[in-house]
Amino acid sequence: MLGDKVKLLFKFFKEILFALFAWLVIGPITILVPRNKKLIAVIGKDGGAFLDNCKYFYLQSQQHLVGQQKCIFITNKKEVLEILQKENLPVITYPSLAGAWFLMRANIVVVDSFEWFKQLRFFLTLGAKKLQLWHGVGFKQIELGKQNFAHGLFTTGSLLRRIQIYYRNLIGRNVFYDLVNTTSEFYKKEVFEPAFTSKNFTSFGYPRNNFGYSNNNLINTDDFIFEQLENWLTEHKKIILFVPTFREHRDTPLGLNFENIDLINKWCETTNSIIIFKLHPWENSINHVKSAFIYQYQNDKDIYPLFPYLSAMISDYSSIYMDFLLLNKPIFFLIPDKQQYLAQDRQIQFDYDEMTPGEKVEKWKQLLPIIEQQRENDCFKNERKELCLKAFDSNDQSLSTKKILDFCINKHWLN
Structure with missing residues (x-):
């Protein structure tokens, strides 16, 4: 039992040191690279799984984007890379130099889960507009509502909560989003606004719920x-x-x-x-x-x-x-x-x-x-x-992606 706590504590301090390095070295470099308002990066769950809202936002965006606007899928999975390349769809692997360079230049980053920040992705996207589509509408506690940090460590209660907040902010786990998209006014108010920190909350519905055949x-x-x-x-x-x-x-x-x-x-x-x-x-x-x-x-x-x-x-x-x-x-x-x-x-x-x-x-x-x-x-x-x-809210789910893109255009995040 004590050995498990020591391992957990060692991992905790290792992640802190890594994050400090990223803030001091990677962060300043990222900020100096100009962002391109025609580029969108989509990062699927678990580092690039081709599922859920990210999959459908990405596919539907290919139909809605015009001119030089590009929406590119970022993945760490070889099978996803091969699938999308076979379909002649734009995809880049990460970790890679090409992936890091694209993340530093894309003006919009679209995600639908929490773990996307890992492997320096958060630091490579500093200054980008971050859109959270999330992957579920249910009744379970999510994100800021969840209290699951470091079970079994040496401290509890309010002190643990403060440590959790500082730690998550440092490693990029608590992300300040520019947009959190939800499915209804009820869920926006009752679930997503308490669970995320964001400048904007919308209820455009989910891209994955367009059940039309394609x-x-x-x-x-x-x-x-x-x-x-x-x-x-x-x-x-x-x-x-x-x-x-x-x-x-x-x-x-x-x-x-x-x-x-x-x-x-x-x-x-x-x-x-x-x-x-x-x-x-x-x-x-x-x-x-x-x-x-x-x-x-x-x-x-x-x-x-x-x-x-x-x-x-x-x-x-x-x-x-x-x-x-x-x-x-x-x-x-x-x-x-x-x-x-x-x-x-x-x-x-x-x-x-x-x-x-x-x-x-x-x-x-x-x-x-x-x-x-x-x-x-x-x-x-x-x-x-x-x-x-x-x-x-009786939203037409087939319009979700277009509404999100239009929102980005109106905010001048995409042009």
């Missing part, structure tokens, strides 16, 4: 699943997606023992259904879950293009179900560890039951019959519609 949308999706999709639709299969979130201890209690797998298989065969499991990218695969009716979607691939073809979704505490509300299809909640999750994993900002319009059960044997019953009597349809209105 070949580009299928970039970085699970090829096998989409190859099967045409057959499933021809056979009138009911496709159900299960998307649980991660736990801090990385142990998702899915209840997928062999007995439940057999139960699910028999139910799928009887009801002409397919169940697709999509785990959080931080989770491990479930290698034993394979059958003619159960499939596992690659957890580092984009799931959103599959949404229009789903008949229902099963979740637990993942915010992904909020986006699915836009299609007003049934949502079910499998929550065998509700009390433990809310107490130990993530604090929530709203009442869980009020923000989850669907049946809630603890076991698969309870869930499967309920799914079939709701196909005949969808009693949560109005509740889903009301929550969707609160979450998205």
Whole structure:
């Protein structure tokens, strides 16, 4: 136990020394390099994953930008580089000299997660306009609302909180954004304004929620699943997606023992259904879950293009179900560890039951019959519609990217 604290403390001071070097050396160089108001850098989650709002903002920007304006994806992932190069889309790897030079020159930096600041990215973007699109609309505490700094260190309470603020400011973790884009006035006020420090908050909706068909949308999706999709639709299969979130201890209690797998298989065969499991990218695969009716979607691939073809979704505490509300299809909640999750994993900002319009059960044997019953009597349809209105303000999600770009043009951040 003491050894773990010493390691944590050593890491803490190492990061401080590295940040001091960056402020004294990298920062001044960055500030001296002129920024180009025609350049936009997009940095995906985990250093450059091609997913979520960054993916769709980037793809849609290629259609909206004119003249010499350029929107370039920055990634540390070889597979993303190869995918985008194959599609003749502009991409640069980072860490690299070319990537560092572009980050120093781009006038706008677009992100949708928190860890983008690492590997000197924050210091290379000093002076750039930073746009935070974020990656979820749910009920969990995020960013400034989260109190998860250095659990197990030698101090607690208000002193720890002050240390946390100074430390995060120093390493670039607490970013002062120029724009935080949200999905509705409700979420802007209740979630994003308390969670981020920003000059501007908008509620233009999320670029990823444009569910219109596009070949580009299928970039970085699970090829096998989409190859099967045409057959499933021809056979009138009911496709159900299960998307649980991660736990801090990385142990998702899915209840997928062999007995439940057999139960699910028999139910799928009887009801002409397919169940697709999509785990959080931080989770491990479930290698034993394979059958003619159960499939596992690659957890580092984009799931959103599959949404229009789903008949229902099963979740637990993942915010992904909020986006699915836009299609007003049934949502079910499998929550065998509700009390433990809310107490130990993530604090929530709203009442869980009020923000989850669907049946809630603890076991698969309870869930499967309920799914079939709701196909005949969808009693949560109005509740889903009301929550969707609160979450998205009836915004046309297909206009999100254009509204963000227009905002940047009006602010003279882009010309």
